[in-house]
Amino acid sequence: MxxxxxxxxxxxxxxxxxxxxxxxxxxxxxxxxxxxxxxxxxxxxxxxxxxxxxxxxxxxxxxxxxxxxxxxxxxxxxxxxxxxxxxxxxxxxxxxxxxxxxxxxxxxxxxxxxxxxxxxxxxxxxxxxxxxxxxxxxxxxxxxxxxxxxxxxxxxxxxxxxxxxxxxxxxxxxxxxxxVSDQTPVIIGPPLSGRGWDAGNGCCGLTSHRGAMAAVGGRLNGSERFAIDWVRFDLADDPLRTFHGDSSKNQDYLAYDADILAVADGTVVSVVSDMADEPPKQAPELEIDELGGNHIILDIGSGNHAFYAHLIPGSPKVRVGDHVTRGQVIGKLGNSGNTTEPHLHFHVSRAPLPLSGDNVPYVIDRFSFVGSLSATSRLVAGPDAGARKMQMPLNNNIIDFQATS
Structure with missing residues (x-):
């Protein structure tokens, strides 16, 4: 021995x-x-x-x-x-x-x-x-x-x-x-437009996305390492809320039915559009291929794919094989799949799949940084608020997106 x-x-x-x-x-x-x-x-x-x-x-x-x-x-x-x-x-x-x-x-x-x-x-x-x-x-x-x-x-x-x-x-x-890779982050445009968007579960906090270490595709993968759940606030509220009216109705959420935009020129490689919206405040039981709900995956070049999840049923305006241009409306924000309130789950992957590919960082070429969401759901105005270029929004940053073309 x-x-x-x-x-x-x-x-x-x-x-x-x-x-x-x-x-x-x-x-x-x-x-x-x-x-x-x-x-x-x-x-x-x-x-x-x-x-x-x-x-x-x-x-x-x-x-x-x-x-x-x-x-x-x-x-x-x-x-x-x-x-x-x-x-x-x-x-x-x-x-x-x-x-x-x-x-x-x-x-x-x-x-x-x-x-x-x-x-x-x-x-x-x-x-x-x-x-x-x-x-x-x-x-x-x-x-x-x-x-x-x-x-x-x-x-x-x-x-x-x-x-x-x-x-x-x-x-x-x-x-x-x-x-350390010598590659640079993927450069994209905004996935949404308008004011009051919160980068929920974003990089680089200890969030549900960061801890989503999934055994998929034959390996352990940080499948949502840089993913963001975009929810929307009315910045006039104190404390901030994501809905006005009845929180049990999807239609009363400020993010619901927002236009979802192509972040770059690309080709549609996957579309699901037939899953029903889930009721808010409930955790649905789903199979792994249902987690994204209604979703779109775009091939945006150089081996990168933009993944948009939780769309309104029937709202995707594109089909597999369609070519899209940056800023084009491709669907509507909903509450389908693994979600408890209306939001857009967005990330970039090296594979045309929601979870199996390398989840990689990206920067948005232009947006306005407003501040951050506090633990008590209040806006903490950023002392350095204003226009930003080529940065990744961090966890619970409040962002305004300008109109894009």
């Missing part, structure tokens, strides 16, 4: 003196020694694709991606700190998450309640949702890796005590290397 070279209860790291400067390491990852086998119970990998930096309405550049952390120890693991390192294990620390923020950003795979997790049980995999932020695009490293500190609890069974004793109480491991 091969005995693993167990370390003491201290940190588990590779030193610069034992790390080869070349790529010829025989399969041993950078950050681990070449003169000693070490117990490394956390298997740290990334969720594809390589992140594309995107500028948000905060004026900063966001690098958004996920880590998968498998606990291959006989003891439950708690991540206590994550350092993001520039260009390798010996690089500068460019971002740090402490214990509480790490836990808020961590989910267990196959935990279908999608609640933050405080520990990773034996044999389970956690996903950590990362958003590394930089002042400018030129400040973003070409590559990133991570140093994860973790502690381990008692073995879950007395039968495992002897095995668990071979494992350290704490580790500091390197892993989850990513190559």
């Amino acid at each position: 091969l005995l693993l070279a167990a370390l003491s209860s201290g940190a588990l790291t590779g030193s610069a003196s034992t790390t080869s400067a070349s790529d010829d390491r025989g399969g041993v990852p950078p950050g681990y020694p070449l003169n000693l086998d070490v117990v490394a119970p956390l298997i740290i990998t990334t969720v594809v694709p390589d992140p594309i930096p995107v500028t948000g309405t905060d004026g900063r550049v966001h690098v958004v991606y996920e880590l998968k952390v498998l606990n291959d120890s006989p003891r439950p693991a708690t991540i206590t700190k994550i350092d993001t390192l520039a260009d390798g294990p010996d690089g500068a620390v460019v971002a740090t998450l402490g214990r509480e923020e790490t836990q808020a950003r961590s989910l267990l795979i196959a935990n279908f309640e999608s609640t933050p997790t405080t520990e990773i049980p034996v044999g389970r995999t956690g996903v950590v949702l990362l958003d590394d932020v930089f002042p400018n695009r030129s400040d973003v490293p070409t590559g990133l890796t991570h140093r994860i500190d973790a502690s381990f609890g008692a073995a879950e069974s007395a039968k495992l005590d002897a095995l668990a004793a071979r494992y350290p109480d704490t580790v500091s491991q390197i892993g989850g290397a990513v190559q």
Whole structure:
């Protein structure tokens, strides 16, 4: 029986003196020694694709991606700190998450309640949702890796005590290397027009979209990483509301029946138009191919596809194969599919499918930033409100769209 070279209860790291400067390491990852086998119970990998930096309405550049952390120890693991390192294990620390923020950003795979997790049980995999932020695009490293500190609890069974004793109480491991993409975000026009649109569940908050790690298309995918649920407010209300009148009627919502616009010239590749609107304030039970309700997918070129979901039944004005132009009305905003009130779900994917493709960032070429929605449903006017170009609206930004052509 091969005995693993167990370390003491201290940190588990590779030193610069034992790390080869070349790529010829025989399969041993950078950050681990070449003169000693070490117990490394956390298997740290990334969720594809390589992140594309995107500028948000905060004026900063966001690098958004996920880590998968498998606990291959006989003891439950708690991540206590994550350092993001520039260009390798010996690089500068460019971002740090402490214990509480790490836990808020961590989910267990196959935990279908999608609640933050405080520990990773034996044999389970956690996903950590990362958003590394930089002042400018030129400040973003070409590559990133991570140093994860973790502690381990008692073995879950007395039968495992002897095995668990071979494992350290704490580790500091390197892993989850990513190559930052040199691609730029997709440039689009507005998907809607008019005032008072809220970028609900948008980047880069800890939202239902961000935590939607779906097992689709043969892999774990961040299928809604950059998706936005556009709802509409009357900015004269205090607090802000998405409806006037009866909240049980779709027609009384301010977003309902709004024109949906082509964000770019393109070709229609998918249309569904025969699903009924759902009643507001109810969570429908649907099959996976029904989640988007009535929807349209446009091929907008360069391998990118614009996905519009939850349209009014019968409202799509296009058919598969039609060519559309930017600003063209293609449908009406409704409440069909997996939705509890009228809104437009919009995202950009590299595949002509709602969930299986790489979900990629985009910037809207022009819009007006008004402010943000507070936790008490009030408008917090932005001190830097006004015209914006080539930015991605962030979570709960209030946006005005000008008429487009």
